[in-house]
Amino acid sequence: MSSNPNENILTGERFGAAAKKTNNILGDRIFRVVLTACGALILIIVAAMIAVMTQSSWLSIQKFGFGFLTGQTWDPIKGEFGALPFIYGTIVSAVLALLIATPISVGVAIFLVEQAPKSLARPMAFLVELLAAIPSVVYGLWAIFVLAPLLRVYVQPFLQQTLGFLPFFKGTANGIGMMSGGIILAIMITPIITAVVRDVLEAVPVTQREAALALGATRWETTKIVLANANSGIAGAIVLGLGRAIGETMAITMIIGNRPEISASLFDPGYTIASVIANEFTEATGELYLSALIEMGLILFLVTFIVNGLAKLLILSVSRQTAQSQ
């Protein structure tokens, strides 16, 4: 039974353990201190970032107060700064991306894990992961030269004809705008969500699938059982994608149109927080301008924080529900 030859079967004590004991305790202490330091470092970095950004944006915070969050004008020349169009653009483009990417990603992951033969699943999974490695500026170029014309010529006129009564599909179809931004973000976060969901599905024990099959379940019914096991993990994957979509800068800057306006129509151009920082930081003349941009960074930080927090709460309530009373 006992695999360790040095172990005394009756007492369970290891020969030589007593001699090493003091050494072990010291080792454990060092181990603990190092780990605690690693944990503390994260907190310090977050605190330092908030502190520095708050300090650097103090001028703007003092001048505009909470009005900064609700202000809709962004006029560097007059020295008037409001963040609302950017917050709106960031959230809408990210949510749009999630709406498109989630079903596709979950579908691809289910296909890879539950349906595809191994000979196909491996190279496909590799390709999906490769998608995540493409630089975002390349996605941006593709969006400008392929996606935007496609949307302008075919997709948006079609949507206008069929669903034009909805406020989302009004206005001129010009390709570049919120819709293209959302779609390019969706394409960029799909590999990330897919990869995580794939791992989550693969971690579901085979015994769960066998239990369903043994009761006469079809493939689809078995897959539903697998999903029931994986739903909190899938929600986590979606949050990860959301975080990425909110923070993505380059590709969306190239395609969203960069106009600080709030418009219900998805055809119209918008602007995101990350984009405005990237576009204007180098040209920000004047302390107030710079300070306003840094406050945008602080807001992006908070938006990410709040959105992630809400998503985590959602996951918690969902997983609690499924664990208790589904």
Place this chain on the structure above:
Amino acid sequence: MSKISVSDLNFFYGKAQALHDISIDIPEREVVAFIGPSGCGKSTFLRTLNRMNDTIPIARVEGKVMIDGKDVYEPNTDVASLRRKVGMVFQKSNPFPKSIFENVAYGIRINGIHKNRADLYERVEKALNDAALLGEVKDRMNTSAFGLSGGQQQRLCIARALAVQPEVILMDEPASALDPIATQKIEELIVELKKQYTIAIVTHNMQQAARVSDRTAFFMLGKLVEVNPTQKMFTNPDEKLTEDYITGRFG
């Protein structure tokens, strides 16, 4: 006529042959126990009976497995309805991440067995009762199945299998992860279930085989060495190999 009749069954994982020319008859409403050392093919054999090995892409089967006179490996066999008829309980209890009620209701729902909601309730209660679990869970049917103890979870899995009204129940070491008291409950349950069902059980525990089964089959290296009434098997086996194994001379 036998409920299950297997003739010249060969089973391959890719090129490796895991079962050699197995022939065995299992009469209706009897418990047959499969014993043998680890890796002897007894679990593999059990899983050929409801085609659970179909999920393994490289698996291949030759020979015949007749259940009620129909070969389950015929191309036009409906595997889902075969598995409904031949239920299975696994080594490790594997309840779904659902409530106790929904776990038992699952098989009834997907197979559309119930007529209405009241009927569904009745069937769930009956299955739980047959699995000797109803008294313990009656007041918390809507709580998570994960809140049950290991032994209760295993009986829940048995209830889940019973709920779809199978005729045969396959059990793959159903008590190997349980403590002696929970094991005893499962064994009593098996003896009780024998009145209605044909049961095949894989076990490492020879006392268990002796206690619950009418017939015992001894497997070794993918071959069926001997199958005989349990009484005879444990007192006066035909084969020297069986005797050596049962008396603990190897293994």
